[in-house]
Amino acid sequence: MTxxxxxxxxxxxxxGATEVLHDVTFxxxxxxxxxxxGPNGAGKTTTIEILEGFRQRTAGRVAVLGADPMRGGDAWRARVGVVLQSWRDHAKWRVGELLxxxxxxxxxxxxxxxxxxxVGLTDQAGQKIRTLSxxxxxxxxxxxxxxxxxxVLFLDEPTAGFDPVARREFHDLVTGLDTTVLLTTHDLDEAERLADRIVILDGGRVVADGTAAELARAIVGADEVRWRRGDERLRRSTSDSTAFVRDLLTDPDVVELEVxxxxxxxxxxxxxHRAETTGATA
Structure with a gap:
């Protein structure tokens, strides 16, 4: 049982008079x-802060590890990890000493x-934090x-400012953690790589919730199949690319097949864009 x-x-x-979260449920x-x-102003940071117990919600119910975050005591807090966008830099500490x-x-x-x-810092255990990359x-x-x-671990924009190599190493690190993770990010490739599921906020509302594949089928719909037959390059949009490709493979002249x-x-x-259009015409 999950x-x-x-x-x-x-x-x-x-x-005040501005409502920034509207009936958020997930x-x-x-x-x-x-x-x-979600875009800037969608309510991501507010939602995360409520879940971390740093901000009191106006209405609704929240439980993290079975407790209301605003009432969580020391024992509850010890079970929650938070990685902020930035933190007070204890530059003079050595890495191992601080941990x-x-x-x-x-x-x-x-x-x-x-x-x-x-976390891949064994060689830096004796270094002062200010010397780290x-x-x-x-x-x-x-x-x-x-x-x-x-x-449970909350990650807020975990790779902001990273170069591609550091970002990939960080992704490998997070996927190796044996814990529940909720992360916010503007890096959609990062979300697709790390997340089992995607929740999208827009205008303070949940507008989508599902795996990347489920959302693609529901929102975009069709896959695009491309192939070449002789000198002719062809493409076709289809909602069932598996069946379409199976039929194409019966033709020996089909080459360079891509889905x-x-x-x-x-x-x-x-x-x-759909949410903005709907909002504009409402």
Missing amino acids: TTVIDVDGVRMRY QVAAGETVALL AHLAGYYPRPWPVDALLAA GGQRRRLDVAIGVVGRPD HRASLEQTYLALV
């Missing part, structure tokens, strides 16, 4: 990685040596977020 780790039901948030299961996407110090606040922390190995500092951010072996499925970026842009 355990629900994050349960958001009918959450509303109002700042769930995250144990061990699942979910990406919370050992923080581990002392948790009942069942990672052993420091094992944690350093898990940007990618190494972000790895340290994750180490700080998971030092207490959290059952292009809608990317998360195409799906996201189509969905947000």
